[in-house]
Amino acid sequence: MTKNGNTANLLTVPTEEPLGTKSLKGSSVTINVPPVSSPNTRRRISAISAQDISMALKTVALQQQQLQQTTKNGKTVKLNKKNKKSRKRSKFSSGAIFLCLLVAIAAVGLSAYLYGEVRRIDQKLMLMTGDLDRKADVIVQSLLKDCSYATPWDRIHGITRVYPVAYPYGIEVYCDEKTDGGGWTVFQRRLHGKENFQRKWNAYVKGFGKLEEEFWMGLERIHQISSDLGFEYELRIDMKDFDNNTAYAQYSKFRVGPASSGYELFVNGYSGTAGDSLQVHNRMKFTTTDQDNDLDREKNCALYHHGPWWHRSCHSSNLNGRYKHGVHKTYADGVNWRHWKGDYYSLKFVEMKMRRKI
Ligand SMILES: [Ca+2]
Secondary structure: OOOOOOOOEEEEEEOOOOOOOOOOOOOEEEEEEOOOOOHHHHHHHHHHHHHHHHHHHHHHHHHHHHHHHHHHHHHHHHHHHHHHHHHHHHHHHHHHHHHHHHHHHHHHHHHHHHHHHHHHHHHHHHHHHHHHHHHHHHHHHHHOOOHHHOOHHHHHHOEEEEOOOOOOOOEEEEEEOOHHHOOEEEEEEEOOOOOOOOOOHHHHHHOEEOOOOOEEOOHHHHHHHHOOOOOEEEEEEEEEOOOOOEEEEEEEEEEEOOHHHOOOEEEEEEEEOOOOOOHHHOOOOOEEOOEOOOOOOOOOHHHHOOOOEOOOOOOOEEOOOEOOOEEOOOOOOEOEEHHHHEOOEEOOEEEEEEEEEO
16 A cells, blocks of 8 residues: 555566666566556556566666676776786796796806916916926026035035036036135045045946045946036046145136046137146046056056056156155155155045036
C-alpha cells in the first residue's frame, strides 16, 4: 500500500546478468508501478513499462560491458606499461652484463698481453745484462791479467788474483805497487835462503815457494803473461847486499818464449844502477840440472854453477844460485850479479818483476 491509499503494483523483471548497483539488486529489476486507477491507466502503464524495461535493460547491459571493457583496458594498459618497463629493465640488465663481460674479457686479454710484453722485455734485459756482464768480465780479466791494474787492496797486501789468457780461473801473484810507480808482477824473490832453488826442470816450469817470501813463479806462467801479443813487457830486477845497499837493473823489453822454445829469454834496453848482467843471456834457453839447453858443450851450466838459469856458456848473472850470505870463495855459484858485486858475492835480496808497457 502507498501513502495515498493506492495499491502499488510491484513488477519484477529478470535481468540477463547481475547488475551490482544500489538500485538494481540481485538478478532482477524491481520497478515501482503507480497504483492503477483505471483500465486506460493500466494499459498505459503496461505499454510504458515494457518499453522502459527493455531500454533500461539494454542501457544497463551496455554500461556493464563498457565498465568491464574499461576495467580490462586499464589493467591491460597498466600491465603493458609494467611489461614494457620490465622488458626495458631486462634489456638494460642484459646489456650491462654483456658490457661488463666484454670489459672483463678485454681486461684479461690486456693483462695477458702486458704480462707477455713484460716477460719478453725482462728476458731481453737479462740477455743484455748477461752479455754486458760477459763483456765486462772479459774487459776486467784483460785488465787483471797481471798487476798492471792492481787495486788499493792489492797495494797493501801484495798478493792478488790475476787472469792471464791461459788461466781463465786466475792465478795468485805478488804485485809490487811501491817500486817505480807500481804495477809490477813479481816472478822471483830471494830473501833469506830458506827456499830450495836447486830444483829440476818440472819444478822450474810449474813454480815453487811462497809468494810472501821466496818463490819462483814458474816458466810457463812467466811465458803466458809476458808473451801476450797485444802488449810489451818490461823487466826490473831489484837487489840488495848485506850492507843494505840497493841497486836495480831495468830492461825495456822482456819476454819468455813457450815450452817448445825451451822458454827462450828475450831481453833488451838496459837501464839502472846495477849494471847490465843479463843482456848476454838474450835468446838463451833455460837450463836446469836435468835439462841442459845451454851453449857449453862440456858441462851443464846449472849443475856447475848451482843455479838454473838462461845460461849461455855459462853466465854473468845467476840469481837462482845458492844463497851464500855475501862473499863466497867458490866461483860464481851464489846469487850473483857480476856487474854490481862480482862473481864472489851472493846477494841478500833479489826480486825479479815484469810490467805491462802502456
Ligand atoms: Ca851444456
